[in-house]
Amino acid sequence: MSNVFRALADPTRRQVLAYLRERPLSAGELAARFDVSKPTMSAHFAVLREAGLIDASRHGKSIVYRLRMSVLEEALMGLAAAVGLDLAGAAESPKEERA
Amino acid sequence: MTEKQRQLADGLVAASLLIGFALAAVAGRRLGVADPELPPRIMGVLTGLVIAGYGNVIPRRLVRYDPDSARPARRQAALRFAGWTFVVAGLANALVWAFAPSANVALWSMLPIIAAVALVLLRCLRSKAEGKEA
Numbered sequence: 001m002s003n004v005f006r007a008l009a010d011p012t013r014r015q016v017l018a019y020l021r022e023r024p025l026s027a028g029e030l031a032a033r034f035d036v037s038k039p040t041m042s043a044h045f046a047v048l049r050e051a052g053l054i055d056a057s058r059h060g061k062s063i064v065y066r067l068r069m070s071v072l073e074e075a076l077m078g079l080a081a082a083v084g085l086d087l088a089g090a091a092e093s094p095k096e097e098r099a
Numbered sequence: 100m101t102e103k104q105r106q107l108a109d110g111l112v113a114a115s116l117l118i119g120f121a122l123a124a125v126a127g128r129r130l131g132v133a134d135p136e137l138p139p140r141i142m143g144v145l146t147g148l149v150i151a152g153y154g155n156v157i158p159r160r161l162v163r164y165d166p167d168s169a170r171p172a173r174r175q176a177a178l179r180f181a182g183w184t185f186v187v188a189g190l191a192n193a194l195v196w197a198f199a200p201s202a203n204v205a206l207w208s209m210l211p212i213i214a215a216v217a218l219v220l221l222r223c224l225r226s227k228a229e230g231k232e233a
Contacts, residue, residue, distance in 0.1 A: 021179070023172035067175060071155045071182045 007051035008077050012036065013044050017067065017077060020054060024066040106156075113149050120145055140196050143208055147193025150212065154185025170230065177226050181219045188215030 007013055016030060031041045045065065048054045055068045069077070100108070124138030158178045191211035199207050 023175065066171065067179075068159050070159055071157075071186045074158070074179075 003047075003051040004053065004073055004076070007047050007053055008073070008080050010044070010047075011081075013048055014077055014081055016044060016048065016065075017053060017069065020065055020067040021074075024064050026059075026062040026064050028062060030065060109152075113152065117142070117145055117149065136201060140204075143196025143204070144193045147189045147191070147196060147208070149189070150192060151186045151189025154182050154187075154189055157182035157185060173226050173230060177222060180222050184215045184218050188212050 008017075012034060015034070019025060019030060019033060027041070027045065030045075031038060034041060036044075045054070045056070049056055053067070053069050053073060055066045056063050057066070058064075120141055121138070124133060124141055127133030128135055128138055158175075158181075160178060188211040192208050195208040195211070196204065
């Protein structure tokens with residue numbers, strides 16, 4: 001569960017999950033929505049995968065990410081976003097989103 | 100522990116709790132230490148929590164990804180809807196068993212479950228109809 005808290009503590013990762021809530025997206029589609037480097041995005045994806053919140057499947061040359069959150073985890077994410085809860089216990093530097 | 104093993108372990112723990120509480124409740128009633136109304140209420144609350152627990156993991160069920168159809172997004176939305184609906188229904192069921200007056204408590208407790216099943220069925224039918232139109 002600590003992996004889940006750590007994953008949900010970062011606003012960029014929460015935003016990734018919010019995009020994936022609408023539909024599955026490729027790594028490229030997701031990365032294009034954030035103003036961060038590809039290695040940084042890959043690290044975010046790795047944390048989310050490790051926490052079991054997303055699923056990655058390779059299709060051709062691209063990797064497609066899908067949401068894999070339980071209702072409780074989704075509620076926790078909503079709560080963290082609503083009240084700015086510091087789930088990890090230590091604040092991580094927030095990443096700026098492009099638009 | 101793999102995902103499947105964890106699911107099996109969770110199911111066994113839930114089943115053991117239900118059976119254990121049922122046996123304890125029967126023993127308590129026979130020994131006269133438990134209020135006769137208490138065992139069915141405890142079982143009702145536990146059943147509601149089990150329904151909420153299973154609803155909680157519904158959105159995590161995935162099938163092979165097929166990017167050539169519009170299905171993945173619709174399927175994901177339907178699973179999320181079903182998950183939230185059964186969690187709310189299960190918690191409502193547990194609350195009714197915990198706090199509703201004795202008269203017709205079983206009937207009242209079923210209403211959230213019946214409503215949840217109806218809502219999920221309607222949502223699936225609507226999703227299927229949208230799929231045919233697309």
